[in-house]
Amino acid sequence: MxxxxxxxxxxxxxxxxxxxxxxxxxxxxxxxxxxxxxxxxxxxxxxxxxxxxxxxxxxxxxxxxxxxxxxxxxxxxxxxxxxxxxxxxxxxxxxxxxxxxxxxxxxxxxxxxDANKPVDLAKETGNRAFTKTGLKVVYLYLTEKNWLNKPQREIAKKTGAGLGNISNVNHGLQKEKFLLKVNRTQKQLNNKQELLEKWMKAYAVTLQPELKIGQFRFADEKNYIHYRKIQLDENTWWGGEPAGDILTDYLRPGELTLYTNNTRTGLMKQFKLIPDPKGNVRIFKAFWNTVNQQEQNTVHPLLVYVDLMNTGDNRCYETAQMIWDKYLAHEF
The missing domain is CATH 3.40.1350 (Trna Endonuclease; Chain: A, domain 1)
Incomplete structure (x- = not known):
C-alpha cells in the first residue's frame, strides 16, 4: 500500500x-x-x-x-x-x-x-482544473455560477485564460465528478464542498504565492489600528482577517490583507507603506475580473473564508465558520 x-x-x-x-x-x-x-x-x-x-x-x-x-x-x-x-x-x-x-x-x-532535504512529492495527475490558470476558472464557477454555462470564449476573456484552457479545466472537473452534464447545453457543479476543499488547498500552495506583491508596515501605525477608516479605491479590497472582521464584527485582525489591481509603487504612495518582511500588511494581486466584490470593500466571502481557514488560527477558524453559515452554506 x-x-x-x-x-x-x-x-x-x-x-x-x-x-x-x-x-x-x-x-x-x-x-x-x-x-x-x-x-x-x-x-x-x-x-x-x-x-x-x-x-x-x-x-x-x-x-x-x-x-x-x-x-x-x-x-x-x-x-x-x-x-x-x-x-x-x-x-x-x-x-x-x-x-x-x-x-x-x-x-x-x-x-x-530537521536537517534532511525534502523528498520530491509525486506530481498531481495532471488535472488542469487545479493549475494556476485552472484555479482562476474554478473560482469563477464557485462565486458566479451563471458563468458555468456561458460560451468558453467569454469565460476565457473573463478569467484571462487561453481559450483552449477552458476545455481542459472543464474536462479535469468532469474527470473528478465535480462537473456534470445536465443536458446537451447545460452543466452543473457537483460535490461543491469537496471541490472547495480541493480548491482551497491548491490555492494556498499553487496560486496565492504567485500573487504576493509584498509585505509591508504602515509609516503611521495608527492606520493599522484604525484600518477601517482607510479609503480603498475600486481596484483594492480587504481580504483575510480584516475582511473577516468587517463581515462578522467578531475578529480583531492580527495582520491586514489586501487584494488589488494597483501597482506596488502606487500602493506604497497611496497608503504610506514601508516594505518590511515581518510587516503586518500583506498585499496580493487580484486574480478575478469583477468591478466590485462587496459593498463593504471586501473580497468575495468565499475567498475570505479560504484565507481565514488557511491561517490555522482558532479564532480565524471560528470567524470562517460564521462566514460559511451566513454567506456560503446555502450555495453548497
Whole structure:
C-alpha cells in the first residue's frame, strides 16, 4: 500500500546513529491508520498514526483535536512546510516526514531532526482544473455560477485564460465528478464542498504565492489600528482577517490583507507603506475580473473564508465558520 510505503521510506531515512528503532504495526485503534512502535534505550511507545500527503494551515485545528483524542499520536507526512512544522511543534504534535525529519516530545523523550532535504512529492495527475490558470476558472464557477454555462470564449476573456484552457479545466472537473452534464447545453457543479476543499488547498500552495506583491508596515501605525477608516479605491479590497472582521464584527485582525489591481509603487504612495518582511500588511494581486466584490470593500466571502481557514488560527477558524453559515452554506 502507498501509505505503508511512505512510512517505510520515512523510517529508512532516519539516521542509524540516533539509535531509534521504529516498527509499523497493523490493528490500529479506531480512527487511526496504523501504529508505530518506537524503541529507544530499551523503552517502547506505541504511537497511533495518521498519514497525510501534507498539512495546510486550515487543517491544523482538526488535527490538534485528533491528536488529543488518539494519544500518543504521531503524524506521518510526505512533506511538511517549515511554517507547518513550527505550528505542529507549538501544539506538541509529533510528526515524521518522508525524508526522515522527526519531532517527538512525549513524557521525558525529546527527539528533533530537521536537517534532511525534502523528498520530491509525486506530481498531481495532471488535472488542469487545479493549475494556476485552472484555479482562476474554478473560482469563477464557485462565486458566479451563471458563468458555468456561458460560451468558453467569454469565460476565457473573463478569467484571462487561453481559450483552449477552458476545455481542459472543464474536462479535469468532469474527470473528478465535480462537473456534470445536465443536458446537451447545460452543466452543473457537483460535490461543491469537496471541490472547495480541493480548491482551497491548491490555492494556498499553487496560486496565492504567485500573487504576493509584498509585505509591508504602515509609516503611521495608527492606520493599522484604525484600518477601517482607510479609503480603498475600486481596484483594492480587504481580504483575510480584516475582511473577516468587517463581515462578522467578531475578529480583531492580527495582520491586514489586501487584494488589488494597483501597482506596488502606487500602493506604497497611496497608503504610506514601508516594505518590511515581518510587516503586518500583506498585499496580493487580484486574480478575478469583477468591478466590485462587496459593498463593504471586501473580497468575495468565499475567498475570505479560504484565507481565514488557511491561517490555522482558532479564532480565524471560528470567524470562517460564521462566514460559511451566513454567506456560503446555502450555495453548497
Amino acid at each position: 502507498e501509505t505503508q510505503e511512505v512510512v517505510h521510506t520515512a523510517l529508512e531515512n532516519i539516521p542509524d546513529e540516533t539509535g531509534i528503532h521504529f516498527t509499523w504495526e497493523d490493528n490500529p485503534m479506531a480512527g487511526a491508520i496504523g501504529q508505530l512502535k518506537l524503541t529507544f534505550k530499551n523503552r517502547e511507545i506505541h504511537f497511533n498514526t495518521e498519514i497525510k500527503k501534507e498539512i495546510l494551515e486550515h487543517q491544523l485545528p482538526n488535527l490538534e483535536i485528533a491528536a488529543k483524542n488518539k494519544q500518543p499520536f504521531l503524524l506521518v507526512a510526505h512533506y511538511l512546510r517549515p511554517k507547518i512544522k513550527t505550528e505542529l511543534r507549538k501544539r506538541n504534535i509529533a510528526y515524521l516526514e518522508k525524508n526522515g525529519n522527526i519531532f517527538i516530545n512525549h513524557e521525558n523523550w525529546f527527539i528533533l531532526i
